[in-house]
Amino acid sequence: MNRKILVTSALPYANGPIHLGHLVEYIQTDIWVRYQKLRGHQCIYLCADDTHGTAIMIRAKNEGRSEEELIASMSESHQRDFERFGIEFDHYGSTNSKENKELCGVFWTSLRNAGLITERSIEQLYDPEANTFLADRFVRGTCPKCGLTDQAGDNCNCGHTYNPTDLIDPKSTLSGATPVLRNAVHLFVELEKLREFLTKWVEEGNHLQTEVANYLKGHFLSDELRDWDVSRPAPYFGFEIPDAPGNYWYVWFDAPIGYIATTQQWCQKNDESLADWWRNDACEIHHFIGKDITYFHTLFWPGMLQTAGFNLPTRVHIHGFLTINGEKMSKSKGTFIAADTYLKYNNPSYLRYFYATKLTQRVEDLDLGLDEFVRKVNTDLVGKVVNLASRVGKFAQQTGLAEHYPDDGGLFAKGAEAGEEIAAAYECKDYSKAIRRIMELADAANPYVEHAKPWEMKKDPEKQDDLQSVCTVAINLFRQLTIYLAPVLPDLAQQCSQWLGEPIQSWDQSKSHLLGTKVGKFNRMLDRVQIEDLEKMIEESKNTTEEPQEPASSLFCDSDQPLKDEPLAEEISIEDFAKVDLRVARVLSAEHVPEANKLLKLQLSLGGDETRQVFAGIKAAYEPEQLVGRLVVMVANLKPRKMRFGLSEGMVTAAGPGGADVFILGIDDGAQPGQRVH
């Protein structure tokens, strides 16, 4: 049966370049789409840049250009990266399009007509200098619970959460101004009214992975669903709400509608009808997303679609995050690797293959271990698969392929038989299983050549027919593997097509032999990974900021952003400073605090028997073992503070915005624990 399938990946935000984390999703989706196309289904893969919101507005302002200019250059960079990784969209749009604006209007009217929109005034912090309301993440201040300074608007390193309005001495990170409270009317979608529908949708019909359905039932559907705030007052970069002038649709309102708007654009290009895709029960809709945006795609979005009478998602496919060597990606460790940086040193096929070997249908994080990466690519992909072609290449160029398929001991037939199992694994996104099966076939193919000894036949004029037979078998087995790998490795499929003069276009080609043709000159298809290249890639990723900046005009051209983020404090006297007793201390021990998200528990020595216990919010940035033994600078006379996990008797000094970007102050050699910092 020929299926009609529309597939999307999450829309990348136009606020930064594509990195290896993003690519987990796009590669996962692209493999699925290529698989469906290979199986002969009508499948289109759509994506777009997500362009609206405060972050874009602020960034454009900081860069001194219009939002439109910013998003246009981002879109270009995103599309270039995707293309180089072989991510093949049928159309790539933007949420800042007229089609999207119109469709937002359609959804809005439906929600209004269904009586789901309500309005109420909410109190929010407002930056009087930047003239804008502040989302939580744009406010920092002193934690009302523990007194730590410079904490985020909604939670503190001490583990407490609060409203930004509770912060002591709050500051806007945009201007440094003290925010003021202002009232503004916001528009809300009353999600609770859709509870019955949503519960049913989550529970029935196999739209979600079971752990996701459980999560939704446990966290949201077990309680009254909160109204969803879908408007933002001016200034805001987005679409103004027609019947509420001065208010804009929140970026998360228009972003998913971008899926449909992008379909609309594709339809216009291809003379198709939007209704065939989005108002047609025979059409499947598949969204691929990361676990962080589960909630938008599994509650709001189905609610919106249902209300506006569009197709509901057939399935939302949710994946976990990327970790590198078992740790979260970190800029300081050089594991925040931009697509562009990767491509300077490595072949995109490596990453596609590696991800495929690791991806399953579960929502778990995917770890890119560098050693494992090298091993899988070199041993499995190059050593087993590509080698099969490489080792008979020269012979085959002379012999060509036999007219009739020789006896291969049932290898090809066995491979053909495995095809449906491999296909089923691709279908349910268990790529790891698909690759495993394919490698089993590759494992059987090499011994065949080994035992046939074609190199001996080559020397014996009597055995030229046998040599041709061996080449025919080896090449057919290689071709079969390549077809199975085609969704993952389109480049390899392309090379194989060219070599054998037969395009790979359909899964079913794996069931039939290629016979009686000449074989072209064999060209090396894939080089082995060099570990040094990976190291260079990591090294280069270490010091780059999130996006490449303009070229440096002088040797030192540090960004002014940190100072903007946290303006200088008011002037103090030398006496004021003298009150703060900074001391050199040695880290005696460091350990994780089981229940704490951000804290490490440190024992610091000030020399002799003088020790202090300190809880430091540096868990995301440092491993305990990195710290033991090193010297730090601590605030030694800070009033001890009772925390949930115990008493904290001081503070370790560090710079940086927090999270994984925390940098502990070091001290030059020679300093001794207990010495005061003047």
Place this chain on the structure above:
RNA sequence: GGGGCUGUAGCUCAGUUGGUUAGAGCUGGGGACUCAUAAUCCCUAGGUCGCGGGUUCAAGUCCUGCCAGCCCUACCA
């Protein structure tokens, strides 16, 4: 505190509806070959299936308690 997921050889994982001596690949050790990108092939090492109970004729596989790791939450979405 609540919820979810995971825990099988050094590493990455498979283990179908519970059923004979728990599997694979890689790494390690030994050997072979030379067509091939120091690729390949053969042999070999090796695990109280996180721990403790329970159900059963029979449990890695079901139930339960505990432990560990990861993730999500903590009255924000």
